Amino acid sequence: MPDDLALWLDDLVDALDPPPTHLVDTVHALLLIARAIRVA
Amino acid sequence: MTDDDPDRPTADPVGLEPRLDELRAELTEAIPDDPDADDLGVAAIIAQGSPTPTTPERHAALLTAARDGDGSALDTLVAELTPLVWHVARGNGLDQALAEDVVQTVWLSLLRHLDRIAEPRALAGWLIVTTRREAQRAWREANGRAALSSDSAVDVPDTRWLPETEALRDDRDRRLWRAFAALPRRCQELLRLTVLAGRAEYRAVAEALAMPRGSIGPTRGRCLNTLRARLEREGGA
Numbered sequence: 001m002p003d004d005l006a007l008w009l010d011d012l013v014d015a016l017d018p019p020p021t022h023l024v025d026t027v028h029a030l031l032l033i034a035r036a037i038r039v040a
Numbered sequence: 041m042t043d044d045d046p047d048r049p050t051a052d053p054v055g056l057e058p059r060l061d062e063l064r065a066e067l068t069e070a071i072p073d074d075p076d077a078d079d080l081g082v083a084a085i086i087a088q089g090s091p092t093p094t095t096p097e098r099h100a101a102l103l104t105a106a107r108d109g110d111g112s113a114l115d116t117l118v119a120e121l122t123p124l125v126w127h128v129a130r131g132n133g134l135d136q137a138l139a140e141d142v143v144q145t146v147w148l149s150l151l152r153h154l155d156r157i158a159e160p161r162a163l164a165g166w167l168i169v170t171t172r173r174e175a176q177r178a179w180r181e182a183n184g185r186a187a188l189s190s191d192s193a194v195d196v197p198d199t200r201w202l203p204e205t206e207a208l209r210d211d212r213d214r215r216l217w218r219a220f221a222a223l224p225r226r227c228q229e230l231l232r233l234t235v236l237a238g239r240a241e242y243r244a245v246a247e248a249l250a251m252p253r254g255s256i257g258p259t260r261g262r263c264l265n266t267l268r269a270r271l272e273r274e275g276g277a
Contacts, residue, residue: 005264005267005268008213008216009231009235010235011213012220012231013235016217017127017130018123019122019123019126019143020136023122023126024122026144027118027122027143027144027147028115028118030144030147030148031111031114031115031118031147031151032111034148035151038151
């Protein structure tokens with residue numbers, strides 16, 4: 001069971017509940033806009 | 041050579057013993073005495089090998105470059121550390137939509153505070169602390185009352201936010217998720233972060249959780265025992 005739990009916890013992070021695939025791109029775009037506003 | 045021989049070497053000619061004692065104490069603190077109580081614990085996580093000693097330095101260098109206006113450095117930090125921010129938000133009881141909002145808020149906050157982070161090597165810790173604060177604020181707004189403090193959350197199970205069922209692959213996962221979601225919030229956060237610790241800075245995780253490094257392993261072991269007990273009660277183990 002410990003091994004099973006360890007694998008499942010890895011899955012929790014990697015497969016079952018990862019950040020949405022679009023999230024990093026969304027943040028990149030958000031920061032790009034925010035930096036542009038700061039410069040302007 | 042006799043005891044009176046002035047040329048007889050001393051036991052500690054260069055004064056190494058005090059430093060060795062410090063190192064022994066650090067090892068004792070970092071590695072739990074009872075491996076059974078920490079079968080997925082600190083020593084195993086460290087042994088996984090991914091957390092290279094240079095990671096904090098690399099993140100610090102990226103932060104410094106971002107301060108100097110290097111947008112790609114900031115983008116790299118976002119790509120590498122968003123999973124950490126995400127799991128702190130999710131571990132603090134937020135559903136996916138709220139967690140996404142919090143992740144975006146935290147990175148905007150970093151942009152605002154780029155020049156004010158006193159210790160760039162502690163960036164992961166700063167992100168964890170900021171995310172926890174933002175997650176608790178978002179939780180309060182969504183639920184209309186004060187969020188539980190970190191301390192009180194230790195003993196109160198959080199059953200409101202079950203993971204999205206479409207992500208579950210089979211019935212066993214569903215039982216595991218249900219048992220996991222019923223753990224105290226502090227346990228959920230700790231288990232997520234210690235799995236991630238293979239990729240993030242484990243020491244920063246320990247510091248950000250405001251727990252002595254030596255207590256993380258045993259606490260994690262207790263959380264896992266609780267999870268196992270719930271699974272066994274459900275017949276899911």
